[in-house]
Amino acid sequence: METRVFWERFKIEIVAVLVLALLAIVGFGGYKFYSERRESAASAFLGSAKTVPDFERVIAQYPNTRAGADALLLLADAQRKEKKFMEANATLQVFIDKNPNHELVTSARMAMASNLESMGKPDEALAMYQKTAASYPKSFNAPLALLSQVHLLKTKNKIEEARLVCEKILTDYRESFWSGEAARQLRVLKPAAASTPAARSTVPPYLAVPGATPAAPTQGAGAPTPKATKPR
Numbered sequence: 001m002e003t004r005v006f007w008e009r010f011k012i013e014i015v016a017v018l019v020l021a022l023l024a025i026v027g028f029g030g031y032k033f034y035s036e037r038r039e040s041a042a043s044a045f046l047g048s049a050k051t052v053p054d055f056e057r058v059i060a061q062y063p064n065t066r067a068g069a070d071a072l073l074l075l076a077d078a079q080r081k082e083k084k085f086m087e088a089n090a091t092l093q094v095f096i097d098k099n100p101n102h103e104l105v106t107s108a109r110m111a112m113a114s115n116l117e118s119m120g121k122p123d124e125a126l127a128m129y130q131k132t133a134a135s136y137p138k139s140f141n142a143p144l145a146l147l148s149q150v151h152l153l154k155t156k157n158k159i160e161e162a163r164l165v166c167e168k169i170l171t172d173y174r175e176s177f178w179s180g181e182a183a184r185q186l187r188v189l190k191p192a193a194a195s196t197p198a199a200r201s202t203v204p205p206y207l208a209v210p211g212a213t214p215a216a217p218t219q220g221a222g223a224p225t226p227k228a229t230k231p232r
Contacts, residue, residue, distance in 0.1 A: 069099045110129075122155065125152065129145045129149045130145075130149060144178055147169060147181060150165055150185050150189075166182040
């Protein structure tokens, strides 16, 4: 009786909820089917893309797909090969802005820093490497971002800072491939031992005559004195 009374009171609401749930399931299934078809078409289009215009078409037609993100990276690489470093960095920045959680974000930042070096902007490149290493310490690119700072610091004659960077790699990323290179760089950066000047041979003070002033050596001491010639 209670169930029947409940149904009679709320049957309209119950039916509405069931219809909405059914529509949501159908809609989600349709969206998933459409997304998979779209991803498949984008991947096929990207597979046939070879030139800069091809990559640009993939980006324009499939902007929110995985293939569209990959096309941005391929476009930036093509621009870099053409020495269009500013355009390449602009493309990489678009990739980062649209895909902040992509697994290749750190690779995009490393490529931007390398482009800045090629553009003759070592200070900006160094800042990019430092930001990448600090913002993504667990990334596979983190030790490389640190190591890439070393040659820039050496160029600025900041040897102690370069040494600290190498030591950080050896401490935090000991098991990485780059730790061996960091150890090699650290050996190169090791400061040379201070050379001590050779001590002059002097007469020990206890053999000197008290109060006597050491005589200055005469010129030609120890050599035979030439005989004076008599004038004819």
